[in-house]
Amino acid sequence: MPEKPRILSAATIARTRLFHVEQVGLEFSNGTVVQYERLQASSHGAVLVVPLLEDDTVLLIREYAAGVHRYELALPKGLIEAGEDLLRAANRELMEEVGYAARDLRHLTSFTLAPGYLSHVTHVVFAKDLYPQRRPGDEPEEIEVVPWRLSQLPALLSREDCTEARSIAALYMVRDMLQTEARE
Amino acid sequence: MPEKPRILSAATIARTRLFHVEQVGLEFSNGTVVQYERLQASSHGAVLVVPLLEDDTVLLIREYAAGVHRYELALPKGLIEAGEDLLRAANRELMEEVGYAARDLRHLTSFTLAPGYLSHVTHVVFAKDLYPQRRPGDEPEEIEVVPWRLSQLPALLSREDCTEARSIAALYMVRDMLQTEARE
Numbered sequence: 001m002p003e004k005p006r007i008l009s010a011a012t013i014a015r016t017r018l019f020h021v022e023q024v025g026l027e028f029s030n031g032t033v034v035q036y037e038r039l040q041a042s043s044h045g046a047v048l049v050v051p052l053l054e055d056d057t058v059l060l061i062r063e064y065a066a067g068v069h070r071y072e073l074a075l076p077k078g079l080i081e082a083g084e085d086l087l088r089a090a091n092r093e094l095m096e097e098v099g100y101a102a103r104d105l106r107h108l109t110s111f112t113l114a115p116g117y118l119s120h121v122t123h124v125v126f127a128k129d130l131y132p133q134r135r136p137g138d139e140p141e142e143i144e145v146v147p148w149r150l151s152q153l154p155a156l157l158s159r160e161d162c163t164e165a166r167s168i169a170a171l172y173m174v175r176d177m178l179q180t181e182a183r184e
Numbered sequence: 185m186p187e188k189p190r191i192l193s194a195a196t197i198a199r200t201r202l203f204h205v206e207q208v209g210l211e212f213s214n215g216t217v218v219q220y221e222r223l224q225a226s227s228h229g230a231v232l233v234v235p236l237l238e239d240d241t242v243l244l245i246r247e248y249a250a251g252v253h254r255y256e257l258a259l260p261k262g263l264i265e266a267g268e269d270l271l272r273a274a275n276r277e278l279m280e281e282v283g284y285a286a287r288d289l290r291h292l293t294s295f296t297l298a299p300g301y302l303s304h305v306t307h308v309v310f311a312k313d314l315y316p317q318r319r320p321g322d323e324p325e326e327i328e329v330v331p332w333r334l335s336q337l338p339a340l341l342s343r344e345d346c347t348e349a350r351s352i353a354a355l356y357m358v359r360d361m362l363q364t365e366a367r368e
Contacts, residue, residue, distance in 0.1 A: 001246065001255055001328070002255075002325065004248065004253065004255070005248055007253070013200050014198035014200050015198075016197050016198050017221060018205075018221040018301065019198065019205050019221060021198065021200050021205075024250060026250065028324050028325045029325070030324075030325050032324040032325060034324050036250040037201060037202040037203065038251045039223075039251070062185065063300075064189055064212070065296075065299035065300050066208060066210065066222050066300060066301060067223070067296070067298065067299045067301050067302045067303045067304075068303055068305075069191070070188065071185055071186075071188070072296070072299050074299075109341065110347060112252055112347040112348050113297045113298055113302075113348075113349060113350075114251065114297055114304070114348070114350075115252045115254075115256050115347065115348055116249050116250060117202065117250060117251050119251045120251075120298070121347075122349070140189075140212050140214075140216040140218050141186065141212045141214050141216060144185070154360075157293065157357070163293075163296040163299065163305075164295070164297075164298070164299055165296065165297060165306070165349040165350040165352075165353045166297075166298075166349040166353075168295070168356075168357075169349045169350075169352040169353040169356065172352075172353065172356035172357075172360075173352075173356075176338075176356075
């Protein structure tokens, strides 16, 4: 594997409330020099929660997605707050968006979205032993909670409103993990 | 399902070579008014290719990812160009990044990355009946091609340099599809 490119320069070229665009000058190990743009994520990362209600049933949420201007069915998620560890953030998002808390939370893996130009990292947390517990969130309207059986994953993926790659990857991963555990 | 929020306003608040940030004023069906920011993607979308070399072997690439400043192992991908259909774009990216072309290309599904604030859509294309065919791309250094057996997916996902959610979701999807086809 070649050595990482050397960062020659890095400068903020645009900043809004949500987005921070950086221009980076890079020299690859073969001498090629390029200017790239990348988006800097919020420093603490995000969590995505796979809440298991029963053996084969996970809880999805249906929420308005401004980027694509439609309602999307996906796993609950949100940003980690300053000073919050990722399991605590996952449990908070679960209480705010789904109305459950979990006695058992486990960090499974961490995903990137588009590592070529986004620094964003999303930590996937598997949540089980759920009990009803609601915490007020900052959502503009009530979120609909949709239980879905993992054995019906193909039907979910054939829907036009279930497209988010992080949720899809996490659902496959948990389904495989539960199948492996059941065989052992 | 509630009616979609009404878009009250939409204005560009930052634009760089790669990124276009919009501020959107929205009124939800319950009367709540909010201001959101979203990133507008390039108009033609992107393709992600799952190239099947043999029955159980796909071709990954290892490429520098500026967003996270490390080399990442993932499926080949790229933007669709103006006037190009998505299967042609997939075959072009395959020739440029992997050094193969495909006689059989099939659109499987389309993913979003973070639909809450990105409009980006990535079309997943399954490519088989491959033959060696290289086309020069615009990469700053040679891309390493890494064959990987789908039966070894768990080992891939346990690596620290394979994190991109779109690639992971697409690999699970193709593995399941090939298993189903093999049973029929």
